[in-house]
Amino acid sequence: MDAIAVGPVLISLPRLYAVVVALVLLGASAFLLGLPRHRHGRWFNGLMISWLIGARLGHVMMNWSAYQDAPLTIVKLWLPGYSGVWGLAIATVWTLWSLRDRIGAMLGAVALTLVASLAWLAVVTMAPLGASPAPREVPALTLEDVDGQPIDLASLTGKPLIINLWATWCPPCRREMPLLADIDGRDDVRVVVANQGEDLMSVARYLDAEGLDFTYPLLDPNQQLLAASQSPGLPTTLLFDSEGKLLERHVGELTPALLNDWIEH
16 A cells, blocks of 8 residues: 655555545536435445445455454554455445436446446556655665664565564554564564664663564664655555565555465465
């Protein structure tokens, strides 16, 4: 997931595109469907709610193993994890039921919803507001770990490599640390947590207080990784393949389902 920074706030680009497409759908459907205002409002509000619920529950069902140990994550709607296909399916069911007495409007609403969904997918794919993910490969940087040992990032290839950029003052960074610690215990992936801009004492105190034991807890006091990734903010997580080529860049909080999908695919 890419994002842009508006002051101190990170805004997910896919969600920003979704808001824009929804507003266009609202205007187009009001003009084309010929529904009374109150009827149109009821249909559109139900469409948005049913899409969100269907998309969330569909994603959860397809990734239940990642949610069963932390079911409260399901209701944290600001986290990534939505299935566009399931959202479209449930929204279509809502449209068929709520406009069943007006066949013309019903068919038009289904068509507009499908077109809006395809338009959103196209915009997300083209990403007109997003920069190309960077860096293309593991940066040629050497950082020190909390014990003062130099670690050459390029030497960590050979397995899929996750590099997480974080800080102790960042709430979503702190929330995802236990997830990364669990992944760090696996043999088929390497995990680097690179603190951005803080001193050794602050980082070591935090890791000790939380009982977090990473193989590669690194310090990046000059935020070289943040610059190399061209990230708008924290947390940022980079996934590289075993040859050191960038596969994914995610700006924002991680979820178990996203991490599992990264590693398994």
